[in-house]
Amino acid sequence: MLARAVRIFEAFSPGETTLSVSEIARRAELHISTTSRLVAELTGHGLLSRGPGRTVQIGLRLWELGLRASPTLSLRQVALPFLKDLTNLVGHHAQLSVLEGMDILFLERLSAPDAVVNLSRVAGRMPATATAPGVLLLAHADPERQEEALGRPLPTYTRRTIGDPDRLRSALAEARRNGFVTSPGWVENPACGLAVPVRDVDGAPVAALSVIVPNDDRVFGFLPALRAAAMEIGLVLRRAHAEPTR
The missing domain is CATH 1.10.10.10 (Winged helix-like DNA-binding domain superfamily/Winged helix DNA-binding domain)
Structure with missing residues (x-):
């Protein structure tokens, strides 16, 4: 039943x-x-x-x-003011997501008027290997989950989407090395994702903070603001975790 x-x-x-x-x-x-x-x-x-x-x-x-009952509720509440600031800064989309199985699950997405195309939806899923936040979080997942992703067929949206295991393995290594992931034209050719991790009290990535902006040479200019917002979200979460229960 x-x-x-x-x-x-x-x-x-x-x-x-x-x-x-x-x-x-x-x-x-x-x-x-x-x-x-x-x-x-x-x-x-x-x-x-x-x-x-x-x-x-x-x-x-x-x-x-x-x-x-949602364990992601406090995470979303903490992140929301920073998502609003990022949306105003980039003039397009800012979103918060977590890794769920082999998918990326979007907890929140804010969009500016006339923003670039973006297929993500709040409470929606996309294949982790096809998105910047998905590859970022998968890069820090346990080795068994990574090998499972590498052994599966890789869904593609455009010719630029990661479609073979060797390229995915390289992308995961690069994500661990750089601490961020870009996805130029992976889902829609005119759009590029840029994702950084939000870390918990132990320093482990628990979510990804990302923006979706036009696929041009301005993408990396948003990285400092994105990293600063992710760090602030992590600090708020750590302070909340440290507060004594009344």
Whole structure:
């Protein structure tokens, strides 16, 4: 029952938050009658809700519970003022993300008007190997996860996306050496990502702070501000961790 409910929730994506019961059944690989019964039960608990035209969407109760329990909530709250400053500085996008399996998961994204194209979405995922924050965090992940990434097919968006294991291995080594990653044209040719790590109390990268800006020679000019913001976020997190519990 629980596994089937999870498959129903996973049928929704950041870009498709309203689905028909038949589409949920198809994506969850469940019989339509089973799907209808589970959707009715989950709706009764507020975890799903009915949308227009007999469609279904994520319920407010699920959002409430997920937000209350999320270990990333304090990280996002701490980072938000710095993301606003970075967005104003670069005039495009600033985002915060974490590594989740073989994906990069975006916790927050702020965008300026008329910003360059950017496919990331809040609560959305992209293949880690195809993004600057993903390669950055993967470079500091355990060796087993790195080898898993190197052994998998590498999804590509453009001809510039990392598409072979040798290039990925070199990119991971370069990320560890430089402490930042750029992704010129990896996802969209006109755009370039620039990512640096946010470090926890032990100095380990727990998230990536990044900007998406035009793919030109101005990219590296944003690196000092990005590093300073990431360092400040880490300092706030460390101070919060050191404060005694009342």
